[in-house]
Amino acid sequence: MSSVDIQARVTVLNEQLEMLDRKFNAYFSGQEKISPVRVLEKLKGDVMQLTRARDRTASSSQRFFVNSFVQRFTAYRTKWEKMLKDIEEGRAMRGAALVAGRRTARPGPSVGTKAASTGDIDREIDRTAGEYSRLYEEHTGKQCNRDALEKQLQQQVRQIREKIGGSFTLDVSYSDGRITITPRKR
Numbered sequence: 001m002s003s004v005d006i007q008a009r010v011t012v013l014n015e016q017l018e019m020l021d022r023k024f025n026a027y028f029s030g031q032e033k034i035s036p037v038r039v040l041e042k043l044k045g046d047v048m049q050l051t052r053a054r055d056r057t058a059s060s061s062q063r064f065f066v067n068s069f070v071q072r073f074t075a076y077r078t079k080w081e082k083m084l085k086d087i088e089e090g091r092a093m094r095g096a097a098l099v100a101g102r103r104t105a106r107p108g109p110s111v112g113t114k115a116a117s118t119g120d121i122d123r124e125i126d127r128t129a130g131e132y133s134r135l136y137e138e139h140t141g142k143q144c145n146r147d148a149l150e151k152q153l154q155q156q157v158r159q160i161r162e163k164i165g166g167s168f169t170l171d172v173s174y175s176d177g178r179i180t181i182t183p184r185k186r
Contacts, residue, residue: 131172
């Protein structure tokens, strides 16, 4: 590849990187349902080809140009892969908060069908109701009926167990003017 070809290739890859960043942001914010990992894998291959071409060029300015792009690509890739792993392992939830840099999933005690005692379930419901109440008051300026919320959560425990299994936690998040409680498998 000539030096002009390398510059043109880096320019094209730079545009693809920006487009891929927008796709990942749309996925992480919940606007897209499918992760753009296939596009990332293709871009990884293209970057590998570029680094091979870089190694064959004699121009130090061209190598610097390519190295700068590769470092930028690596930073983005690392960020995306970490966020995907956090979502997969339940440490983060997709939504506006994730894109803004806040993780909304919070670890809570394990609530299992056989292993969890009534006290564990009660503590999880109490923690969830407390977090919900705090967010409700913070965003509406009003107090929520915590007793009614706890009673409602207590009634939903059996349904949650049937839906996602015996071991779960309840995550509380605020997005788009709404507070949601989402059961997550542990």
